Structures are given as structure tokens and as C-alpha cells.
Amino acid sequence: MSQELHKTVLLDEAVDALVTDASGFYVDGTFGRGGHSGAILAQLADSGQLLAIDKDPQAIAYGQEKFAGEERLALYHGSFAELSDAVAGRGMSGQVTGILLDLGVSSPQLDEAERGFSFLQDGPLDMRMDTTRGMSAAEWVNTAEESEIARVFKEFGEERFARRMAGAICKRREEKPFSRTGDLAEVVKAANPAWEKGKHPATRAFQAIRIHINGELEDLQKTLASALEELKPGGRLVVISFHSLEDRMVKRYFREQEKGPQLPKGLPVMESQVPRTIRTIGKAIKASAEEVGGNVRSRSAVMRVAEKLPGAA
Incomplete structure (x- = not known):
């Protein structure tokens, strides 16, 4: 299957929610085949920057070729669980304007029998993203x-x-x-x-x-916490999930951070004084019937968006 045939899910919705400042510093935690990254770059000014991360060495090699000469883009080979290290390497710790996590497996990974992800095509039993x-x-x-x-x-x-x-x-x-x-x-x-x-x-x-092989849920849990630390106040975290366990984890994390810590009853603290770190933006978004019709893999996608509050640690 051609690399170019990979269809990026919730492309416009994700980028519209993510990019709030054309001159900002953004992170695409799952580069894949560059669908989201390309759309983010199209929204950025010359002074904007994008750091794209991917476990898959094939994705990184593809990105180096496809975006050769694109000075606003830096590629990092590794898990998005290494987010803090990747951001620190760019000298931007705590200054990220927006982070996108697309948790799906890319079409090339699924469709290339040699990667061993598919039960429909016989290939070596591998399944490692890296x-x-x-x-x-x-x-x-x-x-x-x-x-x-x-x-x-x-x-x-x-x-x-x-x-x-x-x-x-x-x-x-x-x-x-x-x-x-x-x-x-x-x-x-x-x-x-x-x-x-x-x-x-x-x-x-x-x-x-x-x-299990790729430690996907452990990586997600770690990354959610890291993302909150790396975002600057007003920065946004956009997460697209394709699995109920992932979406539940994201939904629960967002809810806990938005609600703030459970304080003992009777504590003399006003509602406005409860330390909260984020606010959720809108409701969960799913792919439209039109998108699902053109890409059946988008049918289980759920996108959630949160914004870091001023004063959040």
C-alpha cells in the first residue's frame, strides 16, 4: 500500500482545536505519515515550530524525506512517553502551545504484512511499532x-x-x-x-x-501527566483515541484535573480556591458519517480537548 494512501482521522477538527497561535511551538506526538503534521505546518507562521515524535523508524524516515528542507519541523524517534525529553532537547520545556496525540495505528503499519499487525494478511508475528x-x-x-x-x-x-x-x-x-x-x-x-x-x-x-507489546496504555498514562507539565498556560492538549480503554483513561484524567483534588469536608476553602489545572473544551467529537464512509477506520475515533489554566503548575 502506498504511504500516501494513509487517511488521517479527524484532520481538520484536530488542527482547528490545536492551533491557537500561528507563531507557537507545537508537538505532534504520533507523526505517522505526516497528515496532522502537514496540516499543522500549513497553519503556522514562519516563526512557528513543530516537533513530531514517532516510535516507528519507518515513519521518521518517511518524514525526513517528505518534509526535507522544512526548517519549522523537527523529528524525534521515540515514544511520546519521552515527551519531556524531546521538548527539553528543543529548549522549550514548559513552553508548548499545543500537543496532539493520535493514538491510532497508522494504515501502513496495519496494511504491510511484514509489520505483523494484521490477522488478515500473513506475515512475521512482530507487532512492534519500534x-x-x-x-x-x-x-x-x-x-x-x-x-x-x-x-x-x-x-x-x-x-x-x-x-x-x-x-x-x-x-x-x-x-x-x-x-x-x-x-x-x-x-x-x-x-x-x-x-x-x-x-x-x-x-x-x-x-x-x-x-501489551508496545506498552500503549502505560505510555499514554505517563504522557498525559507530562503533557500538562510541558504546556504553557492556555496551551491545549488534543487526544484522538480509537479504543475504549484509551478513551476512558483520557476522559478520567481530564475529569480529575478539571475537578481538582478532593479536599476534606469542612475545610475553609472557597470554590474558586480549589486548585484546578485544565478546562475541557467542548464535548467529545467523533468522525462524521461522511468521514466514516470514506475511511471505515475512523468509526471508533473519539477526540477530546483540554486547555491548561493560568496559574496551573
């Missing part, structure tokens, strides 16, 4: 305890038949280790007694393995 480090999906599936596999399927995939699938995987790997996506998909498929209409029976299991 292919230069960490344990591959094959290594994990072939060595993890049965109880651990079941936990990951249940916790990250919300899979009803987690234990049954884990048992089938462990039984099969005794005969022959897993090395291909198609092989694993077939075993999981056979262990699933109740297929959901319109959904491949291995969908939840593959999603769970991907989230």
Missing part, C-alpha cells in the same frame, strides 16, 4: 505464562474467551512455536466459540497483544 527494540509478539506468545496471556486478552482486548484462547495458544506452541500472524489467527479463531457479526474472531486478541 522495530529497533523490545520483545516481538512471537517472542511473547511463545514464552508468556498461560495466565499472563489470558490476562492481557481480557484486560486489553476485553475478550470474553480469554482463558480459552490462551489455553489453545499454549497447547499449540508445545508442538510448534508461533512465527506467523496467519498461524496465530487460525488458532485464536478456532478457540472462539461465538463470533461477533462483522468482526474477525481474532480482532480483540490481536489488539490486546499489540497494546
Whole structure:
């Protein structure tokens, strides 16, 4: 699949919410194939700056080629959980105007069988967003305890038949280790007694393995806190989620920060004195019917926006 065919989800909505100052310093936490980054740069003045981060070395290489000569853009290879280090490297700690986190897997990652994300195309069982480090999906599936596999399927995939699938995987790997996506998909498929209409029976299991292998939820939790520290007052955090666990985490974090700490009853503190760090901007936004019609992967996208309050630490 051509790199150019990747469709960026909620492109206009995200950039409109993010860019409040054309001369500001922005961070795109998930560069992908540069859809959001390109649109952000189009909104920036010559004095504006954009730092784009991505775990995937292929994404970084693509960005270096696509945006060659673009002096307002700096690329950083790593997780957005390294946000503070990446921002410090640009000398902009605590001075960020806006941060965008698009938590989806890019279409090239899903569509290139060699990356090992897809159960629809047979390829090496890898699933690492950063292919230069960490344990591959094959290594994990072939060595993890049965109880651990079941936990990951249940916790990250919300899979009803987690234990049954884990048992089938462990039984099969005794005969022959897993090395291909198609092989694993077939075993999981056979262990699933109740297929959901319109959904491949291995969908939840593959999603769970991907989230676990890449530490996606841990990275998100760390990044939400870092983002608040790096934003300047009035700076905005825009997060696009594609998974209910991610969206719940973002929604809960925003709510807690907007509400402020729970103070003991009877404490002589006025409502205006409760320390709050952010205010949410508008309601959660989902892709339009028109966008979903042109890009089915946008159907589960949820975008939330928060703004750092003046005086917030």
C-alpha cells in the first residue's frame, strides 16, 4: 500500500482545536505519515515550530524525506512517553502551545504484512511499532505464562474467551512455536466459540497483544501527566483515541484535573480556591458519517480537548 494512501482521522477538527497561535511551538506526538503534521505546518507562521515524535523508524524516515528542507519541523524517534525529553532537547520545556496525540495505528503499519499487525494478511508475528527494540509478539506468545496471556486478552482486548484462547495458544506452541500472524489467527479463531457479526474472531486478541507489546496504555498514562507539565498556560492538549480503554483513561484524567483534588469536608476553602489545572473544551467529537464512509477506520475515533489554566503548575 502506498504511504500516501494513509487517511488521517479527524484532520481538520484536530488542527482547528490545536492551533491557537500561528507563531507557537507545537508537538505532534504520533507523526505517522505526516497528515496532522502537514496540516499543522500549513497553519503556522514562519516563526512557528513543530516537533513530531514517532516510535516507528519507518515513519521518521518517511518524514525526513517528505518534509526535507522544512526548517519549522523537527523529528524525534521515540515514544511520546519521552515527551519531556524531546521538548527539553528543543529548549522549550514548559513552553508548548499545543500537543496532539493520535493514538491510532497508522494504515501502513496495519496494511504491510511484514509489520505483523494484521490477522488478515500473513506475515512475521512482530507487532512492534519500534522495530529497533523490545520483545516481538512471537517472542511473547511463545514464552508468556498461560495466565499472563489470558490476562492481557481480557484486560486489553476485553475478550470474553480469554482463558480459552490462551489455553489453545499454549497447547499449540508445545508442538510448534508461533512465527506467523496467519498461524496465530487460525488458532485464536478456532478457540472462539461465538463470533461477533462483522468482526474477525481474532480482532480483540490481536489488539490486546499489540497494546501489551508496545506498552500503549502505560505510555499514554505517563504522557498525559507530562503533557500538562510541558504546556504553557492556555496551551491545549488534543487526544484522538480509537479504543475504549484509551478513551476512558483520557476522559478520567481530564475529569480529575478539571475537578481538582478532593479536599476534606469542612475545610475553609472557597470554590474558586480549589486548585484546578485544565478546562475541557467542548464535548467529545467523533468522525462524521461522511468521514466514516470514506475511511471505515475512523468509526471508533473519539477526540477530546483540554486547555491548561493560568496559574496551573
